[in-house]
Amino acid sequence: AQSVSQHNHHVILSEAASLELGCNYSYGGTVNLFWYVQYPGQHLQLLLKYFSGDPLVKGIKGFEAEFIKSKFSFNLRKPSVQWSDTAEYFCAVNDPGTASKLTFGTGTRLQVTL
Amino acid sequence: KAGVTQTPRYLIKTRGQQVTLSCSPISGHRSVSWYQQTPGQGLQFLFEYFSETQRNKGNFPGRFSGRQFSNSRSEMNVSTLELGDSALYLCASSQDSGSYNEQFFGPGTRLTVL
Numbered sequence: 707a708q709s710v711s712q713h714n715h716h717v718i719l720s721e722a723a724s725l726e727l728g729c730n731y732s733y734g735g736t737v738n739l740f741w742y743v744q745y746p747g748q749h750l751q752l753l754l755k756y757f758s759g760d761p762l763v764k765g766i767k768g769f770e771a772e773f774i775k776s777k778f779s780f781n782l783r784k785p786s787v788q789w790s791d792t793a794e795y796f797c798a799v800n801d802p803g804t805a806s807k808l809t810f811g812t813g814t815r816l817q818v819t820l
Numbered sequence: 821k822a823g824v825t826q827t828p829r830y831l832i833k834t835r836g837q838q839v840t841l842s843c844s845p846i847s848g849h850r851s852v853s854w855y856q857q858t859p860g861q862g863l864q865f866l867f868e869y870f871s872e873t874q875r876n877k878g879n880f881p882g883r884f885s886g887r888q889f890s891n892s893r894s895e896m897n898v899s900t901l902e903l904g905d906s907a908l909y910l911c912a913s914s915q916d917s918g919s920y921n922e923q924f925f926g927p928g929t930r931l932t933v934l
Contacts, residue, residue, distance in 0.1 A: 738919045742925075749823070749824075749924075749925045749926060749927055749928075750910065750912075750925040751924075751925070752922055752923075755922075757920065796862075796863065800919035802918070802919055802920075804876055805851075805868055805875040805876045805917045805918055806851055806853050806870075806876070806912075806914060806919060806921070807853070807876045807878070808853075808863075808865060808923070809865065810855075810862055810863035810864075812862040813862060813863075
Protein backbone atom coordinates (compact mmCIF):
# COMPACT_ATOMS: atom_id res chain seq x y z
CA ALA A 707 0.00 0.00 0.00
CA GLN A 708 1.13 3.52 -0.67
CA SER A 709 2.10 5.81 2.15
CA VAL A 710 3.13 9.45 2.23
CA SER A 711 5.36 11.06 4.85
CA GLN A 712 5.51 14.72 5.65
CA HIS A 713 8.23 15.14 8.22
CA ASN A 714 7.52 18.72 9.21
CA HIS A 715 4.33 18.92 11.23
CA HIS A 716 4.50 22.56 12.17
CA VAL A 717 6.71 25.19 10.56
CA ILE A 718 7.00 28.80 11.66
CA LEU A 719 8.65 31.30 9.32
CA SER A 720 9.00 35.04 9.12
CA GLU A 721 7.72 36.83 6.05
CA ALA A 722 10.19 36.76 3.14
CA ALA A 723 11.87 33.61 4.41
CA SER A 724 12.27 30.70 2.02
CA LEU A 725 10.13 27.62 2.42
CA GLU A 726 10.75 23.97 1.77
CA LEU A 727 8.32 21.31 2.92
CA GLY A 728 9.33 17.69 2.63
CA CYS A 729 7.23 14.90 1.14
CA ASN A 730 8.29 11.30 0.63
CA TYR A 731 6.18 8.47 -0.70
CA SER A 732 6.58 4.73 -0.55
CA TYR A 733 5.17 3.46 -3.83
CA GLY A 734 7.76 2.27 -6.33
CA GLY A 735 5.68 2.35 -9.46
CA THR A 736 4.40 5.20 -11.56
CA VAL A 737 2.66 7.79 -9.42
CA ASN A 738 0.97 11.11 -9.84
CA LEU A 739 1.91 13.66 -7.19
CA PHE A 740 0.02 16.59 -5.75
CA TRP A 741 0.26 19.36 -3.21
CA TYR A 742 -2.96 20.69 -1.73
CA VAL A 743 -3.40 23.68 0.56
CA GLN A 744 -6.09 24.42 3.11
CA TYR A 745 -6.25 28.06 4.18
CA PRO A 746 -7.98 28.78 7.50
CA GLY A 747 -11.71 28.30 7.10
CA GLN A 748 -11.45 27.36 3.44
CA HIS A 749 -11.68 24.21 1.32
CA LEU A 750 -8.77 22.08 0.27
CA GLN A 751 -7.47 23.36 -3.04
CA LEU A 752 -4.88 22.16 -5.50
CA LEU A 753 -1.53 23.98 -5.46
CA LEU A 754 0.28 21.96 -8.09
CA LYS A 755 0.57 18.52 -9.62
CA TYR A 756 3.11 16.30 -11.35
CA PHE A 757 2.23 13.59 -13.82
CA SER A 758 5.29 13.29 -16.05
CA GLY A 759 7.89 15.32 -17.89
CA ASP A 760 9.87 18.16 -16.33
CA PRO A 761 10.36 17.19 -12.69
CA LEU A 762 10.21 20.83 -11.60
CA VAL A 763 6.59 21.91 -11.60
CA LYS A 764 5.20 25.34 -10.92
CA GLY A 765 1.90 25.97 -9.24
CA ILE A 766 -0.22 28.83 -8.10
CA LYS A 767 0.92 31.67 -5.86
CA GLY A 768 4.62 31.23 -6.60
CA PHE A 769 4.89 27.68 -5.30
CA GLU A 770 6.95 25.01 -7.04
CA ALA A 771 7.85 21.40 -6.35
CA GLU A 772 10.57 19.08 -7.51
CA PHE A 773 10.05 15.40 -8.17
CA ILE A 774 13.16 13.34 -7.42
CA LYS A 775 12.38 9.77 -8.40
CA SER A 776 15.52 8.26 -6.86
CA LYS A 777 14.60 9.74 -3.49
CA PHE A 778 10.84 9.13 -3.76
CA SER A 779 10.42 12.79 -2.89
CA PHE A 780 8.26 15.69 -4.01
CA ASN A 781 9.26 18.68 -1.91
CA LEU A 782 7.35 21.94 -2.02
CA ARG A 783 9.25 25.22 -2.21
CA LYS A 784 8.64 28.93 -2.25
CA PRO A 785 11.47 31.48 -2.36
CA SER A 786 9.76 34.09 -0.22
CA VAL A 787 6.68 33.39 1.90
CA GLN A 788 3.96 35.88 2.72
CA TRP A 789 1.71 36.13 5.75
CA SER A 790 -1.15 34.98 3.50
CA ASP A 791 0.62 31.64 2.97
CA THR A 792 -0.34 30.65 6.52
CA ALA A 793 -2.21 27.39 5.95
CA GLU A 794 -2.00 23.63 6.16
CA TYR A 795 -0.23 21.89 3.28
CA PHE A 796 -0.89 18.33 2.22
CA CYS A 797 1.16 16.16 -0.09
CA ALA A 798 -0.77 13.42 -1.92
CA VAL A 799 -0.01 10.61 -4.32
CA ASN A 800 -2.10 8.58 -6.67
CA ASP A 801 -1.46 5.30 -8.38
CA PRO A 802 -3.01 5.85 -11.80
CA GLY A 803 -4.43 2.34 -11.60
CA THR A 804 -6.61 3.23 -8.63
CA ALA A 805 -8.87 5.73 -10.36
CA SER A 806 -9.23 8.91 -8.29
CA LYS A 807 -7.97 7.58 -4.97
CA LEU A 808 -5.53 9.97 -3.31
CA THR A 809 -3.26 8.96 -0.46
CA PHE A 810 -2.46 11.98 1.68
CA GLY A 811 0.33 12.82 4.04
CA THR A 812 -0.55 14.01 7.54
CA GLY A 813 -0.07 17.63 6.59
CA THR A 814 2.25 20.47 7.57
CA ARG A 815 0.92 23.49 9.35
CA LEU A 816 2.75 26.61 8.16
CA GLN A 817 2.59 29.75 10.23
CA VAL A 818 4.07 32.90 8.71
CA THR A 819 4.76 35.75 11.10
CA LEU A 820 5.01 39.41 10.19
CA LYS B 821 -20.06 27.76 -11.36
CA ALA B 822 -21.07 26.69 -7.89
CA GLY B 823 -18.55 24.61 -5.99
CA VAL B 824 -19.00 21.28 -4.28
CA THR B 825 -21.67 21.50 -1.61
CA GLN B 826 -22.08 19.23 1.36
CA THR B 827 -25.00 18.96 3.73
CA PRO B 828 -25.34 19.15 6.59
CA ARG B 829 -22.24 21.08 7.63
CA TYR B 830 -22.42 19.92 11.25
CA LEU B 831 -23.99 16.88 12.81
CA ILE B 832 -24.13 15.48 16.32
CA LYS B 833 -25.15 11.87 16.83
CA THR B 834 -24.91 9.30 19.58
CA ARG B 835 -23.26 5.90 19.49
CA GLY B 836 -25.27 3.25 17.71
CA GLN B 837 -27.18 5.68 15.52
CA GLN B 838 -26.76 5.94 11.78
CA VAL B 839 -26.10 9.00 9.66
CA THR B 840 -26.40 10.03 6.02
CA LEU B 841 -24.25 12.75 4.51
CA SER B 842 -24.90 14.35 1.16
CA CYS B 843 -22.62 15.77 -1.52
CA SER B 844 -23.56 17.72 -4.63
CA PRO B 845 -20.70 17.86 -7.12
CA ILE B 846 -19.84 20.71 -9.42
CA SER B 847 -22.22 20.78 -12.37
CA GLY B 848 -20.94 18.46 -15.10
CA HIS B 849 -18.71 16.45 -12.79
CA ARG B 850 -19.42 12.74 -12.80
CA SER B 851 -16.93 11.45 -10.22
CA VAL B 852 -17.39 11.87 -6.48
CA SER B 853 -14.89 10.72 -3.87
CA TRP B 854 -15.26 10.72 -0.10
CA TYR B 855 -12.53 11.19 2.50
CA GLN B 856 -12.44 11.09 6.28
CA GLN B 857 -10.21 13.64 8.02
CA THR B 858 -9.19 13.19 11.66
CA PRO B 859 -6.35 14.72 13.69
CA GLY B 860 -4.79 11.32 14.29
CA GLN B 861 -5.15 9.64 10.89
CA GLY B 862 -5.22 12.64 8.57
CA LEU B 863 -7.12 12.36 5.30
CA GLN B 864 -8.16 8.84 4.38
CA PHE B 865 -9.94 7.72 1.23
CA LEU B 866 -13.33 6.14 1.77
CA PHE B 867 -14.64 5.45 -1.74
CA GLU B 868 -15.21 6.86 -5.19
CA TYR B 869 -18.33 6.78 -7.31
CA PHE B 870 -18.49 7.35 -11.03
CA SER B 871 -21.62 7.00 -13.14
CA GLU B 872 -23.48 5.50 -10.18
CA THR B 873 -20.85 2.75 -9.74
CA GLN B 874 -18.31 2.40 -6.97
CA ARG B 875 -14.88 2.60 -8.64
CA ASN B 876 -12.67 2.14 -5.62
CA LYS B 877 -12.93 1.59 -1.90
CA GLY B 878 -10.63 2.38 0.99
CA ASN B 879 -9.94 0.32 4.10
CA PHE B 880 -13.02 1.09 6.12
CA PRO B 881 -15.48 -1.35 7.68
CA GLY B 882 -18.72 -2.23 5.98
CA ARG B 883 -20.57 0.22 8.23
CA PHE B 884 -19.43 2.86 5.78
CA SER B 885 -21.33 2.80 2.53
CA GLY B 886 -22.23 5.15 -0.24
CA ARG B 887 -24.15 5.59 -3.40
CA GLN B 888 -24.43 7.92 -6.34
CA PHE B 889 -27.54 9.04 -8.12
CA SER B 890 -28.12 9.61 -11.81
CA ASN B 891 -27.58 13.37 -11.35
CA SER B 892 -24.12 12.58 -9.85
CA ARG B 893 -25.12 13.64 -6.34
CA SER B 894 -23.73 11.25 -3.78
CA GLU B 895 -24.57 10.16 -0.27
CA MET B 896 -22.55 8.29 2.26
CA ASN B 897 -24.03 6.39 5.16
CA VAL B 898 -22.45 5.29 8.39
CA SER B 899 -24.40 2.78 10.45
CA THR B 900 -23.96 1.86 14.09
CA LEU B 901 -21.88 4.92 14.85
CA GLU B 902 -18.83 4.63 17.08
CA LEU B 903 -16.99 7.37 18.95
CA GLY B 904 -14.08 6.96 16.56
CA ASP B 905 -16.26 7.97 13.62
CA SER B 906 -16.11 11.57 14.80
CA ALA B 907 -14.37 13.34 11.95
CA LEU B 908 -14.63 15.82 9.11
CA TYR B 909 -16.02 14.05 6.06
CA LEU B 910 -14.90 15.61 2.79
CA CYS B 911 -16.36 15.11 -0.62
CA ALA B 912 -14.43 15.82 -3.80
CA SER B 913 -15.70 15.92 -7.35
CA SER B 914 -13.96 15.72 -10.69
CA GLN B 915 -15.11 15.77 -14.26
CA ASP B 916 -14.17 12.16 -14.86
CA SER B 917 -12.65 9.33 -12.87
CA GLY B 918 -8.87 9.04 -12.62
CA SER B 919 -6.12 11.11 -11.08
CA TYR B 920 -5.51 13.13 -14.25
CA ASN B 921 -8.70 14.98 -13.43
CA GLU B 922 -8.41 17.70 -10.81
CA GLN B 923 -10.48 17.01 -7.73
CA PHE B 924 -12.40 19.88 -6.16
CA PHE B 925 -13.15 19.57 -2.50
CA GLY B 926 -16.20 20.67 -0.58
CA PRO B 927 -16.24 22.30 2.87
CA GLY B 928 -16.94 19.03 4.63
CA THR B 929 -19.45 17.75 7.15
CA ARG B 930 -18.22 17.70 10.72
CA LEU B 931 -19.67 14.68 12.49
CA THR B 932 -19.48 14.41 16.26
CA VAL B 933 -20.44 11.12 17.87
CA LEU B 934 -21.27 11.27 21.58
